[in-house]
Amino acid sequence: MISVRQQENLENIIRLSNVSLAYSADSANVLENIDLSLNKKEFVCVLGPSGCGKSTLLKIIAGFIFPSQGTAQFGTKAIAGPDWQRGVVFQQPPLYPWLNVAENIRFGLKMRHFSKKQSEDLITDYLEKVGLLAFRNHKPYELSGGMKQRVAIARTLINNPLVLLMDEPFGALDALTREQMQAMLRKIWLELNNTILFITHDVDEALSLGTRVLVMAKGPGRIIREYKTSFTYSAAQENTESIYHCDDFLHMRGEILHLIRSAV
Numbered sequence: 001m002i003s004v005r006q007q008e009n010l011e012n013i014i015r016l017s018n019v020s021l022a023y024s025a026d027s028a029n030v031l032e033n034i035d036l037s038l039n040k041k042e043f044v045c046v047l048g049p050s051g052c053g054k055s056t057l058l059k060i061i062a063g064f065i066f067p068s069q070g071t072a073q074f075g076t077k078a079i080a081g082p083d084w085q086r087g088v089v090f091q092q093p094p095l096y097p098w099l100n101v102a103e104n105i106r107f108g109l110k111m112r113h114f115s116k117k118q119s120e121d122l123i124t125d126y127l128e129k130v131g132l133l134a135f136r137n138h139k140p141y142e143l144s145g146g147m148k149q150r151v152a153i154a155r156t157l158i159n160n161p162l163v164l165l166m167d168e169p170f171g172a173l174d175a176l177t178r179e180q181m182q183a184m185l186r187k188i189w190l191e192l193n194n195t196i197l198f199i200t201h202d203v204d205e206a207l208s209l210g211t212r213v214l215v216m217a218k219g220p221g222r223i224i225r226e227y228k229t230s231f232t233y234s235a236a237q238e239n240t241e242s243i244y245h246c247d248d249f250l251h252m253r254g255e256i257l258h259l260i261r262s263a264v
């Protein structure tokens, strides 16, 4: 059954048209002929073999690098550089070691001239969302890997970006922490409605989080298949165990693994 949320408008927020990218004039294209639209409130996961250009794709959308050919747009404008409305979360969270948790989260907000009271309220709100209220005065060295990533996510989310770009954010975490982080992100996404582009190597992670899963191949990097999914809604209501064993999930998982293996 299609939920009300799934029927909501699908307005494009990011649009890549015929994008190719070579890192230098005399090197081969890393990405070729990429056509991709991200719609408002979508949770798009990207899978593909190592080196197929997943991070390169994310860096173009973030505005860190520019297409050699084709166009990349945010709304109606060409992406001309980084923008806080397109927040980025990396695998290794770049926290400031001399600042505590609250100060690290406050850092992004300083740029937008919030009053002290507004900042404190927002920080408390986002600390709660990522489950770190009790750790606001801790320094990064006192936190686990998962907790550091929670700080990084809160620091990016506090700016309420329209698009959240996540490059293997849970790749360095153990299985249990990873599952907890996935549940947290799913809950935050359902509550905040940001558009998310999420890169991962883990098919289960992609299928249990995304509303759309893109599969890439390499040589040159290109999108070879996309799947519309809705397992994330069941995972939010029940638990991921229940979806991991359902026939639709197993079928899609098997097909994607086969695609990725043959795409290497």
Ligand SMILES: Nc1ncnc2c1ncn2[C@@H]1O[C@H](COP(=O)(O)OP(=O)(O)OP(=O)(O)O)[C@@H](O)[C@H]1O
Pocket: 023, 030, 048, 049, 050, 051, 052, 053, 054, 055, 056, 057
């Ligand atoms: N700054 C750069 N300069 C030159 N080549 C680069 C640069 N960054 C990436 N590449 C090359 O571009 C290709 C795609 O890299 P990219 O990191 O986008 O792939 P990926 O799919 O994210 O890989 P992984 O899954 O291993 O992280 C690789 O061959 C890589 O060596």
